[in-house]
Amino acid sequence: MGEPEVPSAAARLSPPAWLTAGLRPQPAPIPWAAVARAAVALSVPVAVGLALDRPDYGAIVAIGALSGVISDTADAYRMRILNIAVPQLFGALGVTLGTLVFGQGWFAVGTLTLIALVSGMISSIGAVASVSGLVLLINAVLGAGLPLPDPWWKAPLLLTVGGLFVLVLTLLAWPLRARAPERIAVAGTYRALADLLEAAGGTEYDSRRQAVTRSLNQAYDLVLARRARDHGRSGPLVQLIAQLNVIIPLVEAAPAAHQHGRPLPAAIPAAVRDLADAVETGRKGDPALELPAPASSSDRAVDLALRHAATVVRSADPDPYNIDDRLGRPAALGVRARRTARAVLFSENSWRYGLRLALCIGLAQTLVSVVPVQHSYWVALSVTFVLKPDFGSVFSRAVLRALGTALGLVVAAVVLTAVPRGWWDVPVVLVLAALIPAVSAKGYVFQTAAITPVILLLSDVLNHQGFSLVVPRFTDSLIGCGIALIAGYLLWPESWHTRIGDRLADTVEDTAGYVRCAFGSESGGTEAQQAERVRRRRRLYRDLSVVRTEFQRALTEPPPMGTRAAAWWPLLVSVERIVDATTAARVRVNHGTPPPVPAEAASIERQLRELADGLRSSEVLVEVRADLAGDEEGVLAPLRQEVTAARAIASPQRRTGLGGPTGPTGRSGLTGRSDRTGPSHRTDPPDGTGGPTPPGRTEDPTPPGRTEDPTPPDRPGGPTP
Numbered sequence: 001m002g003e004p005e006v007p008s009a010a011a012r013l014s015p016p017a018w019l020t021a022g023l024r025p026q027p028a029p030i031p032w033a034a035v036a037r038a039a040v041a042l043s044v045p046v047a048v049g050l051a052l053d054r055p056d057y058g059a060i061v062a063i064g065a066l067s068g069v070i071s072d073t074a075d076a077y078r079m080r081i082l083n084i085a086v087p088q089l090f091g092a093l094g095v096t097l098g099t100l101v102f103g104q105g106w107f108a109v110g111t112l113t114l115i116a117l118v119s120g121m122i123s124s125i126g127a128v129a130s131v132s133g134l135v136l137l138i139n140a141v142l143g144a145g146l147p148l149p150d151p152w153w154k155a156p157l158l159l160t161v162g163g164l165f166v167l168v169l170t171l172l173a174w175p176l177r178a179r180a181p182e183r184i185a186v187a188g189t190y191r192a193l194a195d196l197l198e199a200a201g202g203t204e205y206d207s208r209r210q211a212v213t214r215s216l217n218q219a220y221d222l223v224l225a226r227r228a229r230d231h232g233r234s235g236p237l238v239q240l241i242a243q244l245n246v247i248i249p250l251v252e253a254a255p256a257a258h259q260h261g262r263p264l265p266a267a268i269p270a271a272v273r274d275l276a277d278a279v280e281t282g283r284k285g286d287p288a289l290e291l292p293a294p295a296s297s298s299d300r301a302v303d304l305a306l307r308h309a310a311t312v313v314r315s316a317d318p319d320p321y322n323i324d325d326r327l328g329r330p331a332a333l334g335v336r337a338r339r340t341a342r343a344v345l346f347s348e349n350s351w352r353y354g355l356r357l358a359l360c361i362g363l364a365q366t367l368v369s370v371v372p373v374q375h376s377y378w379v380a381l382s383v384t385f386v387l388k389p390d391f392g393s394v395f396s397r398a399v400l401r402a403l404g405t406a407l408g409l410v411v412a413a414v415v416l417t418a419v420p421r422g423w424w425d426v427p428v429v430l431v432l433a434a435l436i437p438a439v440s441a442k443g444y445v446f447q448t449a450a451i452t453p454v455i456l457l458l459s460d461v462l463n464h465q466g467f468s469l470v471v472p473r474f475t476d477s478l479i480g481c482g483i484a485l486i487a488g489y490l491l492w493p494e495s496w497h498t499r500i501g502d503r504l505a506d507t508v509e510d511t512a513g514y515v516r517c518a519f520g521s522e523s524g525g526t527e528a529q530q531a532e533r534v535r536r537r538r539r540l541y542r543d544l545s546v547v548r549t550e551f552q553r554a555l556t557e558p559p560p561m562g563t564r565a566a567a568w569w570p571l572l573v574s575v576e577r578i579v580d581a582t583t584a585a586r587v588r589v590n591h592g593t594p595p596p597v598p599a600e601a602a603s604i605e606r607q608l609r610e611l612a613d614g615l616r617s618s619e620v621l622v623e624v625r626a627d628l629a630g631d632e633e634g635v636l637a638p639l640r641q642e643v644t645a646a647r648a649i650a651s652p653q654r655r656t657g658l659g660g661p662t663g664p665t666g667r668s669g670l671t672g673r674s675d676r677t678g679p680s681h682r683t684d685p686p687d688g689t690g691g692p693t694p695p696g697r698t699e700d701p702t703p704p705g706r707t708e709d710p711t712p713p714d715r716p717g718g719p720t721p
Contacts, residue, residue: 023403028441034072035434041065041166042433042454046461047426055425056149057158059461062429064162066454067091067138069436071131072170080170082128088163090136092156098143099152108144109365112380115140116361119384120354121344137361137384145377146462183280185219186244190276192216193250197302198269200258206576210548212251213541219244220538243279246312248534249305255584256298259638264302265292271306275313287314297591298584304591352492357387360488364480378473382480385448387488394489395557398481400445405477407445408452409470415453416460416467429457500551500568504575505615507543511578512608514540518586519601519636533586540579547572574646578608581639588635596636604636607643 042062049058071087072080097115101108119133139159142148148155192215196208223240250272257264271289278284287310294300344350360383368376386398411432419428432454440447456469463469514536517529551572554565589595 023400023443023445025442025446030438031441034069034437037072037166037169038069038437039430039434041069041162041169043426043430045162045165046429046458047423049461050423050426055461059458060148060155060158061162061165062458063142063455064088064091064159065166066162066433066436066451066458067135067159068163068166069433070440070451071135072166073127081167083131084163084167084170086128087132087135088160088167090132091139091163092160094136094139095143095148095159096152096156098140098145099148099155101144102147105369109362109369112137112140112144112365113358113362116384117354117358120357121350124347124350124353125340125344134384137357138381141361141377141380141384145380182219182222182240183282185215185222186240187276187280189215189219189244189247190272190279193247193254194269194272194276196254197250197257197264197272198266200254200264201260201262205258206573209254209576209580210545212254213545216244216247216251216538217542217545242312243309246305246309248538250302250309252534252537252583253298253301253305253587255580256587257302258580259584260296260298264299267291268302268306271310275309278313283314285314287311297588297593300591301587356488356492357384360387360483363487364483367479367483376476378476379480379483382477383484383488386481386484394484397444398485398489400443401448402478402481404445404448405452405474407449409456409474411449412453412456412473413467413470415457416469421460421464421466425457425461429454432457500547500554500565500572501615503543503547503550504568504572505612507540507547508575508608508615509612510536510540510543511575511582512605512612514579515582515601515605515608515639518582519589519596520598520605537579537583544572544576544579571646571649574642574649578639578642578646581642585635585639593635596634600634600636600640604639604643607647611643611647 042065045058045061045065046055047058049055049061052058067087068084071083073083094115097111101111104111116137119137121133123130123133143155149158189212192208192212196205196212199205199208223244268291271291287307289307289310291303291306294303361380364380364383368379382401386401387394415428415432419425432450435450436447436454439450452473456473459469460466514533517533517536551565551568557565585596
């Protein structure tokens with residue numbers, strides 16, 4: 001055995017990966033339409049205010065427009081209306097309440113604390129509610145901390161006008177592109193599927209399957225959200241639903257094709273890409289395809305699914321009353337409202353986050369009430385922006401916000417010093433506002449750096465303090481970040497424990513139910529049973545996508561949470577492969593392969609339920625030797641291999657010595673490994689450096705007793721509001 005590698009001096013002194021992950025700009029295209037919209041939405045109110053000799057009114061309208069620009073994150077126009085309009089209503093309520101308690105001392109402290117509790121609790125409902133809760137609290141803090149124009153209704157009205165101005169700019173292209181976002185999303189799903197079929201049998205299959213899951217989730221969300229709001233059945237919308245539904249058999253056939261370990265003929269992904277073009281352009285024509293003759297049951301599954309998809313995409317419009325929404329239409333509005341109210345009032349997570357936010361805002365407001373702090377409202381604003389667990393790691397957001405604020409203040413200092421107040425503010429706001437959507441997708445630190453100079457410039461229009469705003473802004477931001485870190489992070493036990501294990505255990509149990517549905521007493525060939533299998537599989541992939549997001553978020557936490565989170569990566573990959581293997585086996589049975597005996601499927605289901613119980617009872621992954629006997633040539637053989645691999649993931653002991661201490665038990669957190677003689681399931685981090693072993697394929701086996709420490713994946717990052 002070779003000597004352990006000694007890290008270089010530079011490596012020892014460099015900051016840890018969990019801290020620097022958010023500093024790397026994420027690859028994302030520049031949304032030019034959003035750039036133009038932001039530039040116009042913020043600069044025009046400033047210009048109008050100057051023209052009317054009321055620059056303060058123009059600045060308030062621009063602040064409302066800034067809120068709308070940040071909230072505009074959806075694709076479909078109807079969803080964008082909700083994303084922009086609903087937060088504006090909450091913002092108007094927030095600034096009204098804040099204005100009414102302006103200068104009221106401890107009564108203002110109590111009011112803002114109560115608003116913070118409500119804001120945190122409603123944030124658990126969903127994305128729109130989360131942004132609405134954020135805007136509610138931000139505007140309440142601004143109303144309570146700034147001397148806004150009298151009477152009390154003027155500031156809410158001006159802020160709402162700014163948000164509505166953004167909404168009007170957003171909807172200008174709606175008559176020309178009414179269904180374009182939904183159609184583009186469905187076509188994008190076809191293209192992602194073509195990439196998946198092209199990767200069948202190769203090392204890139206897993207990453208491309210994840211891309212298909214994300215694309216399919218987005219397409220269904222867009223199409224069904226619109227479906228729920230359309231009265232009757234419009235032809236174009238029904239056609240999109242039909243085109244999306246027929247992709248499901250192709251998605252199910254992909255794992256079966258992948259198990260063969262050989263690529264599909266190039267004509268198959270090419271045909272799927274041609275269907276994507278037909279979906280996007282609305283092109284019709286002859287649905288006949290020239291495809292090679294299928295040679296196996298999995299090839300037959302792909303062939304039949306592809307020909308059926310071509311018929312639906314290229315033929316005349318489908319019967320609007322013969323279309324299954326697949327995932328089902330949402331429940332009635334009243335039913336959803338009651339469910340939401342119960343979820344908010346009786347959810348432990350809702351109360352926990354609401355109390356965390358209320359505690360931090362209460363401390364911030366108490367501090368600035370006792371200690372004289374210039375521009376005290378910035379302290380509470382920093383707490384509000386940082387303490388959003390659904391937007392990412394609280395710890396990382398605090399660090400990144402401090403860095404982003406420092407970068408933004410450098411720009412703000414130059415602007416406030418060199419640019420004379422007046423009409424020169426208009427071109428400066430135009431340029432700075434355009435940067436917000438251009439860099440927001442690159443990461444939170446870049447978004448903060450872009451927003452900071454805009455807010456300071458608009459604040460200067462209101463209070464005329466110029467460069468003297470810079471240093472207090474940075475000091476107050478650091479105080480707010482410190483309060484969020486101490487009172488909203490370090491003092492809460494949940495900050496030191498990852499919930500990935502619990503969520504993964506629920507997914508493993510659902511996977512056991514999927515196996516039973518596919519091969520047990522619930523299996524069968526009726527239309528209702530097939531639809532149930534589809535729903536279960538779609539729900540599983542959605543849940544796994546949520547677990548992946550939670551996993552990526554947890555990796556940005558400092559040790560020990562980040563280290564413990566990395567332990568679940570091999571098991572997460574194994575569960576995804578189990579779902580794939582189950583789907584592949586069911587597809588092969590549907591196309592001629594002999595079905596397994598019920599006892600074999602029941603044994604696999606039992607092992608999965610035992611695995612789920614084990615995950616709930618311990619934070620340490622304990623290796624279990626699964627005894628799964630069965631026909632090695634049978635249809636469930638690949639599935640048995642995946643379940644055996646999942647149960648063999650254990651906690652290894654890290655080498656001591658130059659690598660650093662390992663703790664009292666010789667272990668350093670939770671790290672996945674597998675000591676077995678079966679197929680290798682070592683997975684590379686999701687950073688583009690490699691891919692996991694495809695299911696059902698055997699590569700170099702791991703020798704018995706060898707310990708594999710997979711490198712924890714870097715946080716891929718992503719835009720955060």
